[in-house]
Amino acid sequence: MKFLRKLAVENKKLAFYLVALVALGVFALMLGRNIPAPADIIDYVTEKPPAATQPTYHVTTTFEQERALEARLEAFFSLVEGAGKVRVMISPLTGRETIFAVDVNKSESSSTEQDAQGGTRETRQYQSQEKTVMITDRQGTSNPLVLREVEPQIRGIVIIAEGGNSPVVRDALTRAARAVLGLDAHMIQVLTGNF
Numbered sequence: 001m002k003f004l005r006k007l008a009v010e011n012k013k014l015a016f017y018l019v020a021l022v023a024l025g026v027f028a029l030m031l032g033r034n035i036p037a038p039a040d041i042i043d044y045v046t047e048k049p050p051a052a053t054q055p056t057y058h059v060t061t062t063f064e065q066e067r068a069l070e071a072r073l074e075a076f077f078s079l080v081e082g083a084g085k086v087r088v089m090i091s092p093l094t095g096r097e098t099i100f101a102v103d104v105n106k107s108e109s110s111s112t113e114q115d116a117q118g119g120t121r122e123t124r125q126y127q128s129q130e131k132t133v134m135i136t137d138r139q140g141t142s143n144p145l146v147l148r149e150v151e152p153q154i155r156g157i158v159i160i161a162e163g164g165n166s167p168v169v170r171d172a173l174t175r176a177a178r179a180v181l182g183l184d185a186h187m188i189q190v191l192t193g194n195f
Helices: 002-010 012-034 038-046 062-077 167-181
Strands: 086-092 097-100 102-114 120-132 134-136 142-144 146-150 154-161 188-192
Touching (some): 154 167
Parallel strands (some): 154 188
Antiparallel strands (some): 134 142
């Protein structure tokens, strides 16, 4: 601080530029969160398609999928008459599974040799190669060919509702969960909650 005061007295113009530079830096840091990276700007301006050698994947974590499903169920179950506010927790058995097309090349060869003493020796060779089938879209992006996606299986669900102490509400929520998720009644627990 003493340095800046001494510098301000000696050279007011230089001190003004330093203070302006620091203020500009702070302002740029605050704005920097909303500015796209330079590579993104260049790609956007030139409308250059992504490189064909790098496959693009939409990655969603299992937790995000669970939370999205829980939020949808909370909104749905809260519509049940007498349920009031509702919170839901699901317990998935497995995560989402994506099954890709695979090109499999198998080869088998066998040979029989005889030695001088009249003995025979049979040799068999097996080879197998697997390669994921890739498809290229109009923009030149290569992606693996998806055969099917298997949704996670739910092991159980807990529904906490303001009106969960009413047998009619508990029954309605249990039936709704069975219908929507295809669960057995023993996999559904409805509890009363204070929100």
